Amino acid sequence: MAASQAEVRVAIATDDDVVAARQAGRQLAESLGLATTDLTLVATAISEVARNITAYAGTGEIVVRPVDGRGRRGVQVIASDEGPGIEDIDRALQDGFTTGGGLGLGLPGARRLMDEFAINSRPGAGTTVTMTKWGPQ
Amino acid sequence: MPVPILKQGSVLIASIQRALTDTDVVLLQETLIEQVGRYRSRGIVVDVAAIDVMDSFVARSLRAIAQMTRLRGAEMVLVGIQPEVAFAMVQLGTSLEDVLTALDLEEGLALLESLGGEAERRGGLAG
Ligand SMILES: Nc1ncnc2c1ncn2[C@@H]1O[C@H](COP(=O)(O)OP(=O)(O)OP(=O)(O)O)[C@@H](O)[C@H]1O
Numbered sequence: 001m002a003a004s005q006a007e008v009r010v011a012i013a014t015d016d017d018v019v020a021a022r023q024a025g026r027q028l029a030e031s032l033g034l035a036t037t038d039l040t041l042v043a044t045a046i047s048e049v050a051r052n053i054t055a056y057a058g059t060g061e062i063v064v065r066p067v068d069g070r071g072r073r074g075v076q077v078i079a080s081d082e083g084p085g086i087e088d089i090d091r092a093l094q095d096g097f098t099t100g101g102g103l104g105l106g107l108p109g110a111r112r113l114m115d116e117f118a119i120n121s122r123p124g125a126g127t128t129v130t131m132t133k134w135g136p137q
Numbered sequence: 138m139p140v141p142i143l144k145q146g147s148v149l150i151a152s153i154q155r156a157l158t159d160t161d162v163v164l165l166q167e168t169l170i171e172q173v174g175r176y177r178s179r180g181i182v183v184d185v186a187a188i189d190v191m192d193s194f195v196a197r198s199l200r201a202i203a204q205m206t207r208l209r210g211a212e213m214v215l216v217g218i219q220p221e222v223a224f225a226m227v228q229l230g231t232s233l234e235d236v237l238t239a240l241d242l243e244e245g246l247a248l249l250e251s252l253g254g255e256a257e258r259r260g261g262l263a264g
């Protein structure tokens with residue numbers, strides 16, 4: 001049990017890595033007792049931020065780790081890269097805003113899929129997205 | 138790993154067996170469009186029952202397949218979306234309103250059948 005609840009780091013460079021990262025997140029969330037629906041929400045959110053790494057930064061890393069808070073356990077996802085960074089974070093978080101010819105749903109969608117969501121980014125200094133899904137009380 | 142595509146009469150059935158990488162999705166898109174032309178298929182059923190993640194890229198690609206299929210005079214039906222995947226898609230905002238869906242393979246084939254019949258009746262009346 002304890003081993004499966006350890007932090008997992010996945011280097012992101014190819015689209016296989018995107019799949020590996022979301023599977024790692026799903027497994028950790030499952031071992032922490034999150035509901036079946038939530039496993040899918042976490043995996044989908046990871047897929048979005050991981051793809052943003054391959055699309056805009058080229059390479060980066062996804063860390064999934066267990067967190068404790070207010071009597072609950074949860075899964076935290078940290079997606080980081082040293083890519084170009086995001087010029088206007090508020091705009092990037094709006095539905096439909098894209099510079100990559102996508103639907104512009106990745107970031108705002110991931111925010112809706114998770115319980116907590118924060119972006120730290122500066123042009124030229126890379127991007128870190130930190131998001132958390134909490135388990136049952 | 139490419140998605141197996143089965144030809145059944147005038148319909149192509151693509152059953153996605155496992156998690157899709159973006160490369161798999163692009164390949165599926167190209168193969169389906171090519172085969173619809175080659176076999177003059179009237180419809181495509183894409184079975185996603187085995188998919189646990191339908192993210193914005195997969196959703197966008199499936200919508201593109203549906204649109205291209207329609208431009209070729211055929212129809213695509215998406216079947217087998219799992220309940221938690223449907224929930225995640227709504228939260229994400231990729232609800233695919235413009236894509237035909239059915240519960241499972243059987244209902245998807247029935248839907249294509251009824252659309253085909255309708256088109257023939259329309260053609261018959263007009264002609
Ligand atoms: N890691 C990143 N590094 C640099 N820019 C990013 C990164 N992630 C997102 N962005 C910027 O934020 C915009 C919005 O991202 P979001 O994921 O919401 O939409 P998208 O990737 O354009 O389309 P979709 O995800 O729907 O396919 C992107 O177009 C891009 O300009």
Ligand SMILES: [Mg+2]
Pocket residue numbers: 048051052102105106107
């Ligand atoms: Mg994106």
